[in-house]
Amino acid sequence: MPDQDKKRAAHQALVDRVLNGAGRASAEQRARAFSNDGLAPPLDALVGKVATTPTLVTEADFAAAKASGFSEDQLFELVICAAVGESARLYEAGLAALAEATLNGQVG
Amino acid sequence: MRLDILNRGYRPGTKLLFALIRLVSRHPVPDAAKLVFYRPDFYGARAKAFTHEAMRGPSAWSVGDRELMAAYVSQVNESAFCIAAHTATASQAYRDGSKVAAVLADLESAPIEDGLRATLRMLGRLTREGQVGAADMRAVLAAGVSPQQVEDALAVCVAFNTTDRLGDAFGFEVLSLEGFEAGAKYLLRRGYR
Numbered sequence: 001m002p003d004q005d006k007k008r009a010a011h012q013a014l015v016d017r018v019l020n021g022a023g024r025a026s027a028e029q030r031a032r033a034f035s036n037d038g039l040a041p042p043l044d045a046l047v048g049k050v051a052t053t054p055t056l057v058t059e060a061d062f063a064a065a066k067a068s069g070f071s072e073d074q075l076f077e078l079v080i081c082a083a084v085g086e087s088a089r090l091y092e093a094g095l096a097a098l099a100e101a102t103l104n105g106q107v108g
Numbered sequence: 109m110r111l112d113i114l115n116r117g118y119r120p121g122t123k124l125l126f127a128l129i130r131l132v133s134r135h136p137v138p139d140a141a142k143l144v145f146y147r148p149d150f151y152g153a154r155a156k157a158f159t160h161e162a163m164r165g166p167s168a169w170s171v172g173d174r175e176l177m178a179a180y181v182s183q184v185n186e187s188a189f190c191i192a193a194h195t196a197t198a199s200q201a202y203r204d205g206s207k208v209a210a211v212l213a214d215l216e217s218a219p220i221e222d223g224l225r226a227t228l229r230m231l232g233r234l235t236r237e238g239q240v241g242a243a244d245m246r247a248v249l250a251a252g253v254s255p256q257q258v259e260d261a262l263a264v265c266v267a268f269n270t271t272d273r274l275g276d277a278f279g280f281e282v283l284s285l286e287g288f289e290a291g292a293k294y295l296l297r298r299g300y301r
Contacts, residue, residue, distance in 0.1 A: 006165060007263040010158035017154050046277075054276035055186050062110050072113045073147075080151050083273035087266045093239045094262040101245035102255050 015088055018081050025074040025081075033078040034085030042068055043078065050082035109139055110279040114146055133294075135287045139280035140189065140271065155270070160300040162263035169260055171296070172201035173224055176208055177264045180228050183212055184235045187272035189280035194268075196285075196292035226251035227258070231265045 019030055032038045036051040042064035049057045065075055109115055118126070122145050126137045144152030163174050175198035182190035195212065199205035210218040215228055226248045234240045248258055274280075283291070 007158070007161050007260070010154070010161045011263070011266065014151075014154040014158050017149075018151065021150070023150065050273050050277045054273040057110075057277045057279075059110055072111045072117075076111055076113060076146065077150060079277050080274065083270045083277065086273065087269040090234055090238065090269055091262060091266040094234050094265070095259070097240045097242050097245045098255060098258050098262070100242035101249060 011088075011091065015084060018077070018084050023077050024071060025077045029074075030077060030081045033081035034088075036082060036085060043070065046075075047078060047082045050079050051086040054083075109142075109281075110277070114139075114143060114278060118142075118145060133290050135283070135290045136281075138189075138193070138283060138287070138291050139278070140193065140275060141291075143274060143278065143280075156300050158263075159267045159271070162260070162267045164299040167260040168254065168257050169264075170201070172198055174260075174264050175201050175295075176211060176224075177228065177231060177261055178268045179208065180211060180215070181231055181235050181265050181268045182272050184232050185269065185272040185276075187276050188282050189275045190268060190272050192282060192288045193291055193295075196288040197295050200289075200292045200296055223248075223251045223253040223257075227253055227261050230258075231261060234262075234265060235269060 019034055020027065023030060025033075029039070033043075033047045036047055039047055042061075046057065046061040046065050049061060062075060066072070070078070125145075126142070129137050144156055146152065163178070164171065167174065169177075175194050179191060179194035179198050182194055191212075195208055198208045202208065207219060211220060211228065215225060215232070218225070230240055230244050230248050233244060245258060249255065253261075
Protein backbone atom coordinates (compact mmCIF):
# COMPACT_ATOMS: atom_id res chain seq x y z
CA MET A 1 0.00 0.00 0.00
CA PRO A 2 1.54 3.39 -0.95
CA ASP A 3 2.39 5.56 2.03
CA GLN A 4 -0.23 8.25 1.41
CA ASP A 5 -2.89 5.53 1.21
CA LYS A 6 -1.78 4.18 4.59
CA LYS A 7 -2.25 7.62 6.14
CA ARG A 8 -5.64 8.08 4.53
CA ALA A 9 -6.69 4.54 5.40
CA ALA A 10 -5.74 5.06 9.05
CA HIS A 11 -7.75 8.29 9.09
CA GLN A 12 -10.74 6.63 7.43
CA ALA A 13 -10.63 3.82 10.01
CA LEU A 14 -10.95 6.43 12.77
CA VAL A 15 -13.84 8.19 11.01
CA ASP A 16 -15.65 4.90 10.35
CA ARG A 17 -15.26 3.77 13.95
CA VAL A 18 -16.62 6.89 15.62
CA LEU A 19 -19.54 7.12 13.19
CA ASN A 20 -20.52 3.51 12.64
CA GLY A 21 -19.15 1.42 15.51
CA ALA A 22 -20.90 0.69 18.79
CA GLY A 23 -21.45 3.69 21.04
CA ARG A 24 -23.44 5.04 23.98
CA ALA A 25 -24.72 7.91 21.85
CA SER A 26 -26.89 6.90 18.89
CA ALA A 27 -25.31 6.71 15.45
CA GLU A 28 -27.67 9.48 14.38
CA GLN A 29 -26.47 11.80 17.17
CA ARG A 30 -22.84 10.99 16.38
CA ALA A 31 -23.41 11.76 12.70
CA ARG A 32 -24.98 15.10 13.61
CA ALA A 33 -22.09 15.97 15.94
CA PHE A 34 -19.62 14.95 13.21
CA SER A 35 -21.29 17.27 10.69
CA ASN A 36 -22.02 19.98 13.30
CA ASP A 37 -25.54 20.15 11.96
CA GLY A 38 -29.05 19.39 13.18
CA LEU A 39 -28.46 19.06 16.94
CA ALA A 40 -30.89 20.57 19.43
CA PRO A 41 -29.93 22.98 22.24
CA PRO A 42 -28.01 22.87 24.48
CA LEU A 43 -25.84 20.20 22.84
CA ASP A 44 -25.58 22.24 19.63
CA ALA A 45 -23.66 24.96 21.51
CA LEU A 46 -21.05 22.54 22.87
CA VAL A 47 -20.60 20.72 19.57
CA GLY A 48 -20.51 23.97 17.59
CA LYS A 49 -17.73 25.32 19.81
CA VAL A 50 -15.71 22.11 19.52
CA ALA A 51 -15.90 22.37 15.73
CA THR A 52 -15.28 26.10 15.26
CA THR A 53 -14.04 27.81 18.46
CA PRO A 54 -12.78 25.06 20.79
CA THR A 55 -10.87 27.42 23.09
CA LEU A 56 -14.24 28.91 24.10
CA VAL A 57 -15.65 25.63 25.49
CA THR A 58 -16.47 26.00 29.19
CA GLU A 59 -17.55 23.87 32.14
CA ALA A 60 -20.99 25.42 31.68
CA ASP A 61 -21.31 23.96 28.17
CA PHE A 62 -20.75 20.48 29.57
CA ALA A 63 -23.01 21.14 32.57
CA ALA A 64 -25.86 22.28 30.32
CA ALA A 65 -25.50 19.24 28.06
CA LYS A 66 -25.46 16.91 31.10
CA ALA A 67 -28.51 18.65 32.60
CA SER A 68 -30.39 17.98 29.36
CA GLY A 69 -29.87 14.24 29.85
CA PHE A 70 -26.60 13.31 28.17
CA SER A 71 -24.24 11.06 30.11
CA GLU A 72 -20.51 11.72 30.33
CA ASP A 73 -19.82 8.75 28.05
CA GLN A 74 -22.21 10.12 25.46
CA LEU A 75 -20.57 13.55 25.64
CA PHE A 76 -17.12 11.94 25.37
CA GLU A 77 -18.25 10.37 22.09
CA LEU A 78 -20.06 13.43 20.72
CA VAL A 79 -17.15 15.82 21.41
CA ILE A 80 -14.81 13.37 19.67
CA CYS A 81 -17.19 13.13 16.70
CA ALA A 82 -17.29 16.95 16.46
CA ALA A 83 -13.48 17.20 16.49
CA VAL A 84 -12.95 14.33 14.05
CA GLY A 85 -15.68 15.70 11.77
CA GLU A 86 -14.27 19.21 11.51
CA SER A 87 -10.79 17.82 10.88
CA ALA A 88 -12.11 15.46 8.21
CA ARG A 89 -13.59 18.45 6.37
CA LEU A 90 -10.19 20.17 6.47
CA TYR A 91 -8.59 17.01 5.04
CA GLU A 92 -11.12 16.88 2.21
CA ALA A 93 -10.66 20.58 1.43
CA GLY A 94 -6.87 20.25 1.36
CA LEU A 95 -6.83 17.11 -0.75
CA ALA A 96 -9.36 18.59 -3.20
CA ALA A 97 -7.24 21.74 -3.64
CA LEU A 98 -4.14 19.61 -4.18
CA ALA A 99 -5.96 17.46 -6.74
CA GLU A 100 -7.05 20.58 -8.62
CA ALA A 101 -3.51 21.97 -8.56
CA THR A 102 -2.06 18.75 -9.95
CA LEU A 103 -4.81 18.00 -12.47
CA ASN A 104 -3.76 15.65 -15.31
CA GLY A 105 -0.58 14.90 -13.46
CA GLN A 106 0.68 18.42 -14.19
CA VAL A 107 2.19 20.33 -11.34
CA GLY A 108 1.33 24.03 -11.57
CA MET B 109 -10.33 17.37 32.57
CA ARG B 110 -13.91 18.52 32.20
CA LEU B 111 -15.41 15.02 32.26
CA ASP B 112 -15.00 13.02 35.47
CA ILE B 113 -14.71 9.80 33.47
CA LEU B 114 -11.51 11.16 31.90
CA ASN B 115 -10.03 11.83 35.34
CA ARG B 116 -11.22 8.76 37.19
CA GLY B 117 -12.96 6.34 34.84
CA TYR B 118 -10.06 4.07 33.93
CA ARG B 119 -9.79 0.31 34.40
CA PRO B 120 -7.65 -0.93 37.31
CA GLY B 121 -4.84 -2.06 34.98
CA THR B 122 -4.74 1.35 33.34
CA LYS B 123 -4.69 3.11 36.72
CA LEU B 124 -1.74 0.94 37.71
CA LEU B 125 0.03 1.86 34.46
CA PHE B 126 -0.54 5.58 35.15
CA ALA B 127 0.91 5.15 38.66
CA LEU B 128 3.94 3.38 37.22
CA ILE B 129 4.48 6.16 34.64
CA ARG B 130 4.27 8.78 37.42
CA LEU B 131 6.79 6.82 39.48
CA VAL B 132 9.31 6.29 36.69
CA SER B 133 9.02 9.65 34.93
CA ARG B 134 8.41 11.65 38.12
CA HIS B 135 5.80 13.62 36.14
CA PRO B 136 2.03 13.28 35.97
CA VAL B 137 0.64 11.40 32.96
CA PRO B 138 -0.22 14.09 30.38
CA ASP B 139 -3.95 14.45 29.71
CA ALA B 140 -3.31 13.85 25.99
CA ALA B 141 -1.97 10.42 26.89
CA LYS B 142 -4.79 9.70 29.35
CA LEU B 143 -7.47 10.49 26.77
CA VAL B 144 -6.36 7.70 24.42
CA PHE B 145 -6.59 5.19 27.30
CA TYR B 146 -10.26 5.92 27.95
CA ARG B 147 -12.42 3.38 26.10
CA PRO B 148 -9.61 2.99 23.55
CA ASP B 149 -11.81 1.01 21.21
CA PHE B 150 -13.92 4.12 20.57
CA TYR B 151 -11.18 6.64 19.84
CA GLY B 152 -7.71 6.01 21.28
CA ALA B 153 -6.62 2.93 19.33
CA ARG B 154 -7.39 4.36 15.89
CA ALA B 155 -6.38 7.91 16.78
CA LYS B 156 -2.97 6.65 17.89
CA ALA B 157 -2.55 4.60 14.69
CA PHE B 158 -3.40 7.56 12.45
CA THR B 159 -1.30 10.07 14.40
CA HIS B 160 1.68 7.72 14.47
CA GLU B 161 1.43 7.16 10.72
CA ALA B 162 1.24 10.93 10.10
CA MET B 163 4.05 11.85 12.52
CA ARG B 164 6.43 8.87 12.26
CA GLY B 165 5.39 6.99 9.11
CA PRO B 166 7.48 7.19 5.91
CA SER B 167 7.72 10.77 4.62
CA ALA B 168 10.20 13.10 2.94
CA TRP B 169 9.55 15.47 5.88
CA SER B 170 11.78 14.89 8.89
CA VAL B 171 10.30 14.14 12.30
CA GLY B 172 11.38 17.65 13.35
CA ASP B 173 9.55 19.21 10.38
CA ARG B 174 6.37 17.32 11.25
CA GLU B 175 6.58 18.22 14.93
CA LEU B 176 7.06 21.85 13.88
CA MET B 177 3.91 21.59 11.72
CA ALA B 178 2.06 20.22 14.77
CA ALA B 179 3.28 23.14 16.89
CA TYR B 180 2.43 25.67 14.19
CA VAL B 181 -1.08 24.35 13.56
CA SER B 182 -1.65 24.29 17.34
CA GLN B 183 -0.50 27.89 17.57
CA VAL B 184 -3.00 28.94 14.90
CA ASN B 185 -5.65 27.14 16.97
CA GLU B 186 -4.32 28.81 20.16
CA SER B 187 -4.31 25.38 21.77
CA ALA B 188 -2.04 25.85 24.80
CA PHE B 189 -1.26 22.22 25.67
CA CYS B 190 -0.37 21.19 22.11
CA ILE B 191 1.67 24.33 21.38
CA ALA B 192 3.89 23.60 24.38
CA ALA B 193 4.05 19.83 23.81
CA HIS B 194 5.07 20.08 20.14
CA THR B 195 7.32 23.11 20.55
CA ALA B 196 9.28 20.96 23.02
CA THR B 197 9.22 17.93 20.72
CA ALA B 198 10.21 19.87 17.56
CA SER B 199 12.99 21.63 19.48
CA GLN B 200 14.41 18.32 20.72
CA ALA B 201 14.05 16.68 17.28
CA TYR B 202 15.90 19.52 15.53
CA ARG B 203 18.26 20.05 18.50
CA ASP B 204 17.48 23.70 17.77
CA GLY B 205 14.92 25.43 19.94
CA SER B 206 15.66 28.86 18.45
CA LYS B 207 14.54 27.74 14.99
CA VAL B 208 11.20 26.57 16.37
CA ALA B 209 10.78 29.74 18.41
CA ALA B 210 11.56 31.86 15.33
CA VAL B 211 8.87 30.08 13.25
CA LEU B 212 6.26 30.54 15.95
CA ALA B 213 7.22 34.21 16.41
CA ASP B 214 7.22 35.10 12.70
CA LEU B 215 6.92 32.49 9.98
CA GLU B 216 7.96 34.86 7.19
CA SER B 217 11.33 35.83 8.65
CA ALA B 218 12.24 32.50 10.30
CA PRO B 219 15.46 30.77 9.12
CA ILE B 220 13.85 27.76 7.39
CA GLU B 221 13.69 26.48 3.81
CA ASP B 222 11.15 28.09 1.52
CA GLY B 223 9.34 24.80 0.91
CA LEU B 224 8.68 24.28 4.62
CA ARG B 225 7.68 27.92 5.01
CA ALA B 226 5.20 27.71 2.12
CA THR B 227 3.78 24.48 3.54
CA LEU B 228 3.31 25.98 7.01
CA ARG B 229 1.66 29.04 5.45
CA MET B 230 -0.82 26.78 3.61
CA LEU B 231 -1.53 24.67 6.74
CA GLY B 232 -2.10 27.87 8.69
CA ARG B 233 -4.62 29.13 6.17
CA LEU B 234 -6.46 25.80 6.04
CA THR B 235 -6.61 25.68 9.83
CA ARG B 236 -7.64 29.33 10.23
CA GLU B 237 -10.13 29.61 7.37
CA GLY B 238 -11.29 26.03 6.92
CA GLN B 239 -10.35 26.03 3.26
CA VAL B 240 -7.55 26.44 0.76
CA GLY B 241 -7.62 26.73 -3.01
CA ALA B 242 -5.61 25.32 -5.90
CA ALA B 243 -3.63 28.60 -6.00
CA ASP B 244 -2.47 28.00 -2.40
CA MET B 245 -1.34 24.51 -3.36
CA ARG B 246 0.43 25.74 -6.52
CA ALA B 247 2.38 28.19 -4.37
CA VAL B 248 3.56 25.31 -2.17
CA LEU B 249 4.47 23.13 -5.16
CA ALA B 250 6.32 26.06 -6.79
CA ALA B 251 8.48 26.27 -3.65
CA GLY B 252 9.79 22.79 -4.45
CA VAL B 253 7.48 20.69 -2.29
CA SER B 254 6.25 17.45 -3.91
CA PRO B 255 2.53 16.56 -4.05
CA GLN B 256 3.33 13.63 -1.76
CA GLN B 257 4.86 15.98 0.80
CA VAL B 258 1.74 18.15 0.64
CA GLU B 259 -0.38 15.09 1.37
CA ASP B 260 1.89 14.13 4.26
CA ALA B 261 1.65 17.66 5.69
CA LEU B 262 -2.15 17.57 5.39
CA ALA B 263 -2.22 14.37 7.46
CA VAL B 264 -0.22 16.09 10.22
CA CYS B 265 -2.56 19.08 10.05
CA VAL B 266 -5.63 16.86 10.34
CA ALA B 267 -4.23 14.87 13.27
CA PHE B 268 -3.51 18.06 15.22
CA ASN B 269 -6.69 19.85 14.35
CA THR B 270 -8.37 16.88 16.00
CA THR B 271 -6.11 16.75 19.07
CA ASP B 272 -6.16 20.54 19.53
CA ARG B 273 -9.96 20.54 19.60
CA LEU B 274 -10.09 17.69 22.10
CA GLY B 275 -7.43 19.32 24.28
CA ASP B 276 -9.34 22.58 24.45
CA ALA B 277 -12.80 21.01 24.79
CA PHE B 278 -11.85 18.49 27.47
CA GLY B 279 -9.47 20.97 29.13
CA PHE B 280 -6.02 19.32 29.02
CA GLU B 281 -3.98 20.58 31.94
CA VAL B 282 -0.88 22.51 30.89
CA LEU B 283 2.21 20.84 32.36
CA SER B 284 5.41 22.31 33.75
CA LEU B 285 8.26 22.94 31.32
CA GLU B 286 9.95 19.82 32.72
CA GLY B 287 6.77 17.82 32.17
CA PHE B 288 6.62 18.85 28.51
CA GLU B 289 10.34 18.11 28.04
CA ALA B 290 9.83 14.61 29.46
CA GLY B 291 6.81 14.09 27.20
CA ALA B 292 8.80 15.24 24.16
CA LYS B 293 11.56 12.77 24.96
CA TYR B 294 8.99 9.99 25.14
CA LEU B 295 7.36 11.00 21.82
CA LEU B 296 10.74 10.97 20.07
CA ARG B 297 11.67 7.61 21.53
CA ARG B 298 8.36 5.80 21.18
CA GLY B 299 6.15 7.82 18.84
CA TYR B 300 2.39 7.96 19.17
CA ARG B 301 1.53 4.26 19.27
